[in-house]
Amino acid sequence: MVVIISVAGILIKSWFRPRRGMQTVTLIPGDGIGPEISTAVMKIFEAAKAPIQWEEKNVTAIKGPGGKWIIPPEAKESMDKNKIGLKGPLKTPIAAGHPSMNLLLRKTFDLYANVRPCMSIEGYKTPYTDVDLVTIRENTEGEYSGIEHTIVDGVVQSIKLITEDASRKIAEYAFEYAKNNQRASVTAVHKANIMRMSDGLFLRKCRQVAENYRDIKFTEMYLDTVCLNMVQDPTQFDVLVMPNLYGDILSDLCAGLIGGLGVTPSGNIGANNVAIFESVHGTAPDIAGLDLANPTALLLSAVMMLRHMGMHDYSKKIETACFNTIRDKKVLTGDLGGKSKCSEFTAEICQRVRDMD
């Protein structure tokens, strides 16, 4: 009797404890093409035998106690426990009454840094080759304070807020990222010639943080000069750190250089070591459920996630399989110029991943 109970106990324990070495990640498939591209990512991770266990959660906003919109407590608990999340596109319902889900997630987990590595993809032709830069955007304040007033009839003011704390935090993240990812330089992007106090404060914090990273080259450049130079020669840029609005613009500009939101990964870093990686394209309702979607953006975001978690071998393996598939141009989804289905593109990457072992 005692032996049977012990064995039963061991069996029961192993159901609830993750397999040794496995890390659990919260997965938010999202809407539209979200579920199918999430499935694609899970299949590829399985083929790679990556030690990731997925915990699927829904984040449709609900009304919490006190009438405030919140994400479902289940989803929040999962993220707080796992710390790492992967998220597909969420639709922004126009008349649902609640704020954008992305905004809600940002506030819930204090996602203060938005990180987008932009690397040219061989085989996916754009006017540029050799783009290899990272935009790091402060994502909590700046021009997106939401504070606006009508002064008198026909005169409106919008307030841009810059704080010492947020500026220091994002600068620290940028330099740590550069250090952990062997990046040579960090450039602060600003308009302190025009906005002397606000951007001036941002710049000062960047300079102060730079002092603690003598191995990393620190430069400063006006936003308009960055744009002027970026479209002429993006190879001159490495890590770029900036306040909210400039980050909004530059991150999309850079995504355009490598081919658009369908191939661009993105990560959001929050307080308490929470990090949510996500594709930043839309839900594409017109092709949802038709096995036509391109999972590249979500897959590269998942690769970014693996790197963040220190799983460099797995991230390299999966990323290489993805890039080689695109480079060889035999199996490509429609948006990449091919005729293959999402499942075929996924299967091709899975095969390449398996062949690497």
Add this chain to the structure above:
Amino acid sequence: ADFFALAPIQWEEKNVTAIKGPGGKWIIPPEAKESMDKNKIGLKGPLKTPIAAGHPSMNLLLRKTFDLYANVRPCMSIEGYKTPYTDVDLVTIRENTEGEYSGIEHTIVDGVVQSIKLITEDASRKIAEYAFEYAKNNQRASVTAVHKANIMRMSDGLFLRKCRQVAENYRDIKFTEMYLDTVCLNMVQDPTQFDVLVMPNLYGDILSDLCAGLIGGLGVTPSGNIGANNVAIFESVHGTAPDIAGLDLANPTALLLSAVMMLRHMGMHDYSKKIETACFNTIRDKKVLTGDLGGKSKCSEFTAEICQRVRDMD
């Protein structure tokens, strides 16, 4: 080139180094102001911004003196001057008096700073009207308002509303709206989808430089500033290049194309076409190019080549 194009233009040279006026305020020399007020049209080269001179930027002073509310930059790909793009043909029209450049900032508490962005109904209406008039006078098919009204609902919302209202009076011109980030995302993938773009100050600062980059940079980009009372000042927007000043190495293309823009503004379409064509053909044929365009010619040689082509057109 104008001497040889026989363009009916007489030049009145003026200096605009800031001086202290009565009351201690920095002003441009009265002579220069009178000249502009009389002539209405000006052409300006690069001005240096002295760091410790004590006075504000000359460009800012000019802008305030003549209420230069619209900054206009036509960006057209130059055949022979290779960039990752061909067929760029768009115009950025930037509101140049308000928006994020109000200069109003405060420290709220230690470590918390606010900057004020001002959008007014009047300035928004004025710039929208200019954009549609420009489109009409230059046979442009569409005007796109660039904004972030999803985030800045009131300020950019006001700007957008005025654009929509003005659009109603120009039914022949297609009016669209696009978020600034979407514009940038699309601009670097396919700039041919854009025509006339109108926007508030900061977005204009960024987009006008982005677009200049698409066609090859500030060395080849023309610019015009439209002010109150029909004043218009056309200018090259590159720097003073002190390292090559006086060495006959400079590229006059940006200032020349700005002068071409000026001729168009004055209704002198034949002359503008002639000079522009001579300039573009010189660059296209690649035999006589200044250093920055990839050649070895002097400024005077490049200029002489354009002059010859202009004369040959008669």
